[in-house]
Amino acid sequence: MAREAKNSGSPRKAGPVSRPAAHSSEAVDDYLKAIFWLSGPEERRVASNEIAAYLRITTASVTNMLQKLAAARPPLVSYQKHHGVQLADPGKLRAREIVRHHRLVETFLHDVLGYAWDEVHQEAERLEHFISEKFEERIAAKMGNPQFDPHGHAIPALDGSMPQVEQMTVHQLPVRQRARVVSVSDKDPEMLRYLAAQGIGPGTLLTVMEYLPFAGPYRVRIGRNKSEVLLSLPLTQAVYVAPAE
Amino acid sequence: MAREAKNSGSPRKAGPVSRPAAHSSEAVDDYLKAIFWLSGPEERRVASNEIAAYLRITTASVTNMLQKLAAARPPLVSYQKHHGVQLADPGKLRAREIVRHHRLVETFLHDVLGYAWDEVHQEAERLEHFISEKFEERIAAKMGNPQFDPHGHAIPALDGSMPQVEQMTVHQLPVRQRARVVSVSDKDPEMLRYLAAQGIGPGTLLTVMEYLPFAGPYRVRIGRNKSEVLLSLPLTQAVYVAPAE
DNA sequence: GGCAGAAATTAGTTATACCTAATATTATGA
DNA sequence: TCATAATATTAGGTATAACTAATTTCTGCC
Ligand SMILES: [Mn+2]
Ligand SMILES: [Mn+2]
Ligand SMILES: [Mn+2]
Ligand SMILES: [Mn+2]
Numbered sequence: 001m002a003r004e005a006k007n008s009g010s011p012r013k014a015g016p017v018s019r020p021a022a023h024s025s026e027a028v029d030d031y032l033k034a035i036f037w038l039s040g041p042e043e044r045r046v047a048s049n050e051i052a053a054y055l056r057i058t059t060a061s062v063t064n065m066l067q068k069l070a071a072a073r074p075p076l077v078s079y080q081k082h083h084g085v086q087l088a089d090p091g092k093l094r095a096r097e098i099v100r101h102h103r104l105v106e107t108f109l110h111d112v113l114g115y116a117w118d119e120v121h122q123e124a125e126r127l128e129h130f131i132s133e134k135f136e137e138r139i140a141a142k143m144g145n146p147q148f149d150p151h152g153h154a155i156p157a158l159d160g161s162m163p164q165v166e167q168m169t170v171h172q173l174p175v176r177q178r179a180r181v182v183s184v185s186d187k188d189p190e191m192l193r194y195l196a197a198q199g200i201g202p203g204t205l206l207t208v209m210e211y212l213p214f215a216g217p218y219r220v221r222i223g224r225n226k227s228e229v230l231l232s233l234p235l236t237q238a239v240y241v242a243p244a245e
Numbered sequence: 246m247a248r249e250a251k252n253s254g255s256p257r258k259a260g261p262v263s264r265p266a267a268h269s270s271e272a273v274d275d276y277l278k279a280i281f282w283l284s285g286p287e288e289r290r291v292a293s294n295e296i297a298a299y300l301r302i303t304t305a306s307v308t309n310m311l312q313k314l315a316a317a318r319p320p321l322v323s324y325q326k327h328h329g330v331q332l333a334d335p336g337k338l339r340a341r342e343i344v345r346h347h348r349l350v351e352t353f354l355h356d357v358l359g360y361a362w363d364e365v366h367q368e369a370e371r372l373e374h375f376i377s378e379k380f381e382e383r384i385a386a387k388m389g390n391p392q393f394d395p396h397g398h399a400i401p402a403l404d405g406s407m408p409q410v411e412q413m414t415v416h417q418l419p420v421r422q423r424a425r426v427v428s429v430s431d432k433d434p435e436m437l438r439y440l441a442a443q444g445i446g447p448g449t450l451l452t453v454m455e456y457l458p459f460a461g462p463y464r465v466r467i468g469r470n471k472s473e474v475l476l477s478l479p480l481t482q483a484v485y486v487a488p489a490e
Numbered sequence: 491g492g493c494a495g496a497a498a499t500t501a502g503t504t505a506t507a508c509c510t511a512a513t514a515t516t517a518t519g520a
Numbered sequence: 521t522c523a524t525a526a527t528a529t530t531a532g533g534t535a536t537a538a539c540t541a542a543t544t545t546c547t548g549c550c
Binding site: 270272302303305306309310313326327328 | 536537538539540541544545546
């Protein structure tokens with residue numbers, strides 16, 4: 001992908017390209033997404049450090065890319081040497097668009113193509129960069145513009161807006177406080193398979209009955225008062241819930 | 246995409262990668278496809294020249310890449326300096342796999358997502374490189390393992406085999422010889438829209454009534470003896486037919 | 491057989507995006 | 521306050537895959 005530099009004359013592929021704006025590269029997309037997640041809802045500055053760990057690359061590479069993102073016109077990030085970055089508006093918009101792509105694709109793979117919920121993340125992680133606006137629009141339409149992906153994550157709207165859902169992890173949930181599962185981390189397929197086997201997914205009602213000292217496990221009642229399961233600390237941190245009235 | 250070179254230590258993305266073989270790059274895929282098409286059914290050697298024109302890049306770039314493809318282990322092409330290339334078996338297999346991806350994706354976009362037949366090629370041209378084997382398998386299954394794409398092109402089987410259909414262009418069709426449209430070139434969206442408007446697509450019965458000297462136009466009867474249309478030389482070369490019994 | 495022109499290759503450059511190693515800056519705690 | 525540890529930046533290098541310009545090889549024709 002070393003084209004479109006000085007090469008305004010002849011695009012490498014034939015056919016009229018409808019997309020007007022120059023698309024950001026996969027690498028740029030991934031940095032924007034990383035900053036988006038790491039900066040959190042309060043949109044705090046993110047250290048090169050954190051980005052490097054998140055993307056599993058060196059801090060030198062990160063510094064390099066941050067300088068490019070800041071030098072882009074319009075700038076995608078606001079960058080201050082030695083003091084981290086923040087997404088500028090264009091960068092934030094692009095990050096949210098990629099998140100929309102990711103979650104729509106996940107939902108599509110799950111609902112339309114019958115993928116298991118632990119299989120969708122990996123494929124979406126790649127495809128999110130390469131689908132067109134038309135593809136996005138068509139799969140969204142086919143599924144009736146879904147609001148949530150298979151893991152319970154909210155799908156950003158076309159304008160980038162994302163409903164902020166009030167939520168905490170099971171780890172943070174007080175004992176005996178009944179709660180409903182909002183979403184589950186999609187990063188670890190094994191964890192997802194295990195949770196599914198325990199009957200835990202978005203919508204599941206649960207109550208922490210007891211947590212044992214020194215990092216659990218947690219004894220959790222599923223549903224009204226049916227079964228009980230034991231969840232390790234990592235599992236309780238991967239399940240997000242909202243207290244039920 | 247400058248990873249996976251000396252970088253055996255830490256893959257850039259988290260998560261266990263199920264794909265075992267190192268995937269070829271988009272550029273490599275495109276070269277293999279170009280050689281595949283240019284060498285034709287008789288699999289003749291292809292000149293750097295032709296590849297450069299087909300991919301709209303310089304011959305220097307082509308020479309460079311051909312040397313890499315030949316140096317790969319196992320070699321993807323058989324290359325002799327100044328005497329063009331031929332696909333080696335691994336290259337041929339990969340080329341056919343990409344063609345399978347392309348045509349399955351086109352069919353999926355058309356049949357499942359409701360794309361018009363002039364819109365599918367561009368999107369498939371990109372996605373063919375990035376879908377997984379699972380995605381391929383799932384869309385194929387969802388559509389009942391289709392044999393042909395929306396333009397009438399045969400979809401290679403999983404083992405790479407492609408039925409060789411007997412066909413000629415309308416340009417080559419003798420006058421008054423009734424024929425059935427097998428396939429239509431998918432490269433030019435405008436042409437596809439025009440042909441669709443004339444009622445011409447895979448399966449259409451037609452007869453050349455007359456061709457006027459000096460590059461046409463051709464007077465062509467559509468169906469049994471309903472309407473007649475005029476087709477320019479480029480159009481008659483874009484429509485492939487098989488004589489009807 | 492030799493020569494001109496076409497085709498291909500080599501050489502050197504650019505851009506992206508990674509890397510390691512060396513250096514600089516910032517933050518902390520004695 | 522100031523030395524040291526943690527962070528970040530710079531400098532220099534690699535690989536991919538394009539480019540232009542210079543050079544070489546091949547081919548067809550006289
Ligand atoms: Mn989009
Ligand atoms: Mn998800
Ligand atoms: Mn495949
Ligand atoms: Mn086609």
